[in-house]
Amino acid sequence: MVPxxxxxxxxxxxxxxxxxxxxxxxxxxxxxxxxxxxxxxxxRGAEFxxxxxxxxxxxxxxxxxxxxxxxxxxxxxxxxxxxIDGAKVGYAYSDDLDEPALMRAAQTAALIAHGKGSEAAIxxxxxxxxxxxxxxxxxxxxxxxxxxxxxxxxxxxxRAFDARIKVVQASWADHTRRILVANSTGHLVEDTxxxxxxxxxxxxxxxxxxxxxxxxxxxxxxxxxxxxxxxPEHVAREAARQAIATMGAxxxxxxxxxxxxxxxxxxxxxxxxxxHGLEAxxxxxxxxxxxxxLNQKVASDLVTVIDDGTVAGGRGAINVDDEGQPxxxxxxxxxxxxxxxxxxxxxxxxxxxxxxxxxxxxxxRHLPMPRMTNTFxxxxxxxxEDILKGVKRGLYCAMFGGGQVDIxxxxxxxxxxEAYQIENGRLGRPVKGAVLIGVGPxxxxxxxxxxxxxxxxxxxxxxxxxxxxxxxxxxxxxLRIDDVTVGGTRVGGGA
Amino acid sequence: xxxxxxxxxxxxxxxxxxxxxxxxAWLERGRNxxxxxxxGEVEELTESTAKGVGLRVFVRGRLGFAYGSDFGNAALDxxxxxxxxxxxxxxxxRHHGLPPxxxxxxxxxxxxLFDKDIAALAPDWxxxxxxxxxxxxxxxxxxVSNFRSVGAGESVHEVHLATSEGFTGSYEGTYAFLFAVPVxxxxxxxxxxxxxxxxxFLADLDSPEAIGREAARRAARMLGARxxxxxxxxxxxxxxxxxxxxxxxxxxxxxxxxxxxxxxxVGRQGERLAGEHVTIVDDGLLERGLGSAxxxxxxxxxxxxxxxxxxxLEGFLYDSFTARKxxxxxxxxxxxxxxxxxxxxxxxxxxxxxTESPESLIAGVKNGFYVTSMLGQGADLVTGDYxxxxxxxxxxxxxxxxxxxxxxxxxNLLQMLRDVDAxxxxxxxxxxxxxxxxxxxxxxxxxx
Numbered sequence: 004m005v006p007x008x009x010x011x012x013x014x015x016x017x018x019x020x021x022x023x024x025x026x027x028x029x030x031x032x033x034x035x036x037x038x039x040x041x042x043x044x045x046x047r048g049a050e051f052x053x054x055x056x057x058x059x060x061x062x063x064x065x066x067x068x069x070x071x072x073x074x075x076x077x078x079x080x081x082x083x084x085x086x087i088d089g090a091k092v093g094y095a096y097s098d099d100l101d102e103p104a105l106m107r108a109a110q111t112a113a114l115i116a117h118g119k120g121s122e123a124a125i126x127x128x129x130x131x132x133x134x135x136x137x138x139x140x141x142x143x144x145x146x147x148x149x150x151x152x153x154x155x156x157x158x159x160x161x162r163a164f165d166a167r168i169k170v171v172q173a174s175w176a177d178h179t180r181r182i183l184v185a186n187s188t189g190h191l192v193e194d195t196x197x198x199x200x201x202x203x204x205x206x207x208x209x210x211x212x213x214x215x216x217x218x219x220x221x222x223x224x225x226x227x228x229x230x231x232x233x234x235p236e237h238v239a240r241e242a243a244r245q246a247i248a249t250m251g252a253x254x255x256x257x258x259x260x261x262x263x264x265x266x267x268x269x270x271x272x273x274x275x276x277x278x279h280g281l282e283a284x285x286x287x288x289x290x291x292x293x294x295x296x297l298n299q300k301v302a303s304d305l306v307t308v309i310d311d312g313t314v315a316g317g318r319g320a321i322n323v324d325d326e327g328q329p330x331x332x333x334x335x336x337x338x339x340x341x342x343x344x345x346x347x348x349x350x351x352x353x354x355x356x357x358x359x360x361x362x363x364x365x366x367x368r369h370l371p372m373p374r375m376t377n378t379f380x381x382x383x384x385x386x387x388e389d390i391l392k393g394v395k396r397g398l399y400c401a402m403f404g405g406g407q408v409d410i411x412x413x414x415x416x417x418x419x420x421e422a423y424q425i426e427n428g429r430l431g432r433p434v435k436g437a438v439l440i441g442v443g444p445x446x447x448x449x450x451x452x453x454x455x456x457x458x459x460x461x462x463x464x465x466x467x468x469x470x471x472x473x474x475x476x477x478x479x480x481x482l483r484i485d486d487v488t489v490g491g492t493r494v495g496g497g498a
Numbered sequence: 499x500x501x502x503x504x505x506x507x508x509x510x511x512x513x514x515x516x517x518x519x520x521x522x523a524w525l526e527r528g529r530n531x532x533x534x535x536x537x538g539e540v541e542e543l544t545e546s547t548a549k550g551v552g553l554r555v556f557v558r559g560r561l562g563f564a565y566g567s568d569f570g571n572a573a574l575d576x577x578x579x580x581x582x583x584x585x586x587x588x589x590x591x592r593h594h595g596l597p598p599x600x601x602x603x604x605x606x607x608x609x610x611l612f613d614k615d616i617a618a619l620a621p622d623w624x625x626x627x628x629x630x631x632x633x634x635x636x637x638x639x640x641x642v643s644n645f646r647s648v649g650a651g652e653s654v655h656e657v658h659l660a661t662s663e664g665f666t667g668s669y670e671g672t673y674a675f676l677f678a679v680p681v682x683x684x685x686x687x688x689x690x691x692x693x694x695x696x697x698x699f700l701a702d703l704d705s706p707e708a709i710g711r712e713a714a715r716r717a718a719r720m721l722g723a724r725x726x727x728x729x730x731x732x733x734x735x736x737x738x739x740x741x742x743x744x745x746x747x748x749x750x751x752x753x754x755x756x757x758x759x760x761x762x763x764v765g766r767q768g769e770r771l772a773g774e775h776v777t778i779v780d781d782g783l784l785e786r787g788l789g790s791a792x793x794x795x796x797x798x799x800x801x802x803x804x805x806x807x808x809x810x811l812e813g814f815l816y817d818s819f820t821a822r823k824x825x826x827x828x829x830x831x832x833x834x835x836x837x838x839x840x841x842x843x844x845x846x847x848x849x850x851x852x853t854e855s856p857e858s859l860i861a862g863v864k865n866g867f868y869v870t871s872m873l874g875q876g877a878d879l880v881t882g883d884y885x886x887x888x889x890x891x892x893x894x895x896x897x898x899x900x901x902x903x904x905x906x907x908x909x910n911l912l913q914m915l916r917d918v919d920a921x922x923x924x925x926x927x928x929x930x931x932x933x934x935x936x937x938x939x940x941x942x943x944x945x946x
Contacts, residue, residue: 064587068591070589070590070591071587071588071589072561072588072589072591073561073562073563073588073839074561074562074563074584074585074587074588075562075563075564075565075584075839076563076564076565076580076584077552077564077565077566077837078564078565078566078567078568078577079566079567079837080566080567080568081567090536090539090541091539091540091541091542091543092541092542092543093542093543093544094542094543094544094545095544095545095546096544096546096548097546097547098547098548098549098550098567098568099547099549100568104547111545112545114543115540115543147583147584147587148587151587151588169759170758170759170760172758206758206759206760206880208759214759214760214880214881215880215881216760216878216880255885255908257728257906257908257942257943257944258728258944258945258946259946285646288536288644288645288646289644289681290644290645290646290681290688290690292688368546368548370542370544404875405874405875406874407873407874407875407887408873409690409871409873409889411646411681411688411689411690412687412688412689412690412720412723412903414873414887414889414903414904415873415887416873416874416886416887416906417874418874418875418876418885435881435883436878436881436883436884436885436908437885438874438885438886438887438906438908440873440887440904440905440906440944441904442904469647488725488904488905488906488944488945488946489944490885490886490887490905490906490907490908490942490944491885491906491908491942491944492883492885492908492909492910492942493942
């Protein structure tokens, strides 16, 4: 196919999302005050200034030993002021919201520039914002007792699943985050981002004293009624099932194997092995092994990778990013060919590109940087049954713990918390202690089958980069990868 | 009374008025600055003032917690109201409650928390220092011309704690840090590494030249890394990797994991788990220690808490809640920030050094693996299974040889403790955990 002229290829134009126009609460900062702050921030002749205001209410409930152990709530509010001059960034933030404190922050950030400021007044006006999540009742307004009830239901269900389930911990967390972004181009947007998650973790113990763990959770930018269908019982059963199913697991066989990844959460492999290396800061600095490989083959023909900030209700969905740019759907790799990177506005400017709505930050205390939203691998043609049948000997990875990547040399690792031997196309004994290790592009080149099955993302991913955490979605259909190094303790003697 | 004391006293008074039986307020205030440089110029300069307060209340044995950063009277009263309301929604727990007054006495004087030199640093110190780090890294090796990031920064902060049980305390602290993440490149291959230092006193901080050089050396020597065949061999962890192993051991000694039965150390107190040369301690009183403090997140005096004494599992780490569950007393290991409830953590955790030099540890290995960086969380504290992606250098006939990547090292924490057959003399802290070079008799390396 003919490579497109622009670096960011879109497979199709996404439908225009509906524009949200509900009555909104008072703005986080008065527009006139914002204009004064922006003028002060530009006073030394910078080329760009931005005010980011945040107000977040966080609630968390923890169940332990069959009862609600604690309930907590926090209010986080503050303003960060960013000034950009060339490639230099000055940043100052304050949790004091009075005008003198904010003005000091603006003047401090302004110091990054050394010129003489323009006298031109800045006028900001509100831009419309798309709507990829509808949470009519903010999660902060849902009664705490209703949140606690979900946890007690999960606890009962997990214990009822099997007598060997000895420990059940369940937790709830929700965030109602309002952000306002305004900058010296006059752009002003506000967004309210609700987010919630239920988690259940269990420890099972057999009569012989073998201990196994299980973990599951989920949520997203969804209303509380989401848990009418994504029930706490479902989450608890899945956590308990993993712990019981892995009883009697044998040690992982160390060395190269064919692996089959279960659909859904295993998308964290994609997130780690590929996603981070396509973030524009690493590309611009030449510290990612994907730098300079645009339009080159970086994966098997079967691999198409998409990052999509517009997934309705998705954990990583954003109406606007933390620089005020709309979330987008971006094809990063198409049929094995590298088609584009994820840009925040600073790296886009420095590279002569445009922002892809990928500038995200943990809070007003942090600078934005290019981040993923919901990252998934597009489904292929094979049924999951056929994929499994085709493997004579290998490892089926049903559930993953954490993963990590070195974006420079491409090395990644994944802990497989639930795995089974594959023998003659069927699942065999559970395997413990397995870790997958590889180099991103090599693993992508070794993808030999992609499932046509759905890839449910339960909504429990949190991505860390340079000390900042942001919620993300992941997804993968059933996937076969050949010749993956499996770390384990058993060496030699055949599988 | 200082403004901070007024804030926490008001919160406690208000909580008691609203029906709380006990209340405790933890307040932090500080200023932080950090810089990142690139190609001899500033890239990001961040300055901030930050503050916040967290209020923990107990209402008829129920726990509520709320935090915020608005110190206005109306906001404080609302925060107290939220905390009490949250407690009403929680369940009663007989082990809930603040530490009793008698556990809040006997604080030792901790030396070296606050450095006036850091508090008085010139505004351009960060920038100058970071530029020196970058320059030294580049000068070390022509193959290191790029950095993922290079930076420096400082923090000056204070903590205030008061409880309805009569405790009040506060302290001031400082720290400064330097870091470098270089990228070495040759023939299209890229390798990275990381080196940093973080100290409470400016005089203790490694020089910018030392940080830049060491970071560059660690990145450059990884060029040409390759897989090795799967095999069981002696493995050496450098001090940085040994510190991560020590962290895993401390995780298994976390009193909460013990209470839950979710640790390999359950029921093993008093057992010999390693040779006599293995002693792991958490010390909250270490002079100039990054994690030192006179009291923990609940006001309990910090102390020196041995985990493994000469190979014997001596004790676990507790806050007051888990201590009550375990019918013991808090070890002063309640860690917290204003926005979180106390939870068990370590202060200055370290493995005591031995007498052999790291070179001598390496010289004792004919065929083995010297690990300098790892990927992944690694340890399952319930089963002890340990498996991580590892990079480093292959040891051939007692000398460091070719670089290795894309392999894992795996074992079991209990077996690994038994297998520690040599401890180096080179204890160093790069953060809150310190360790010397550590040699394991055998681990599984999985590669080709």
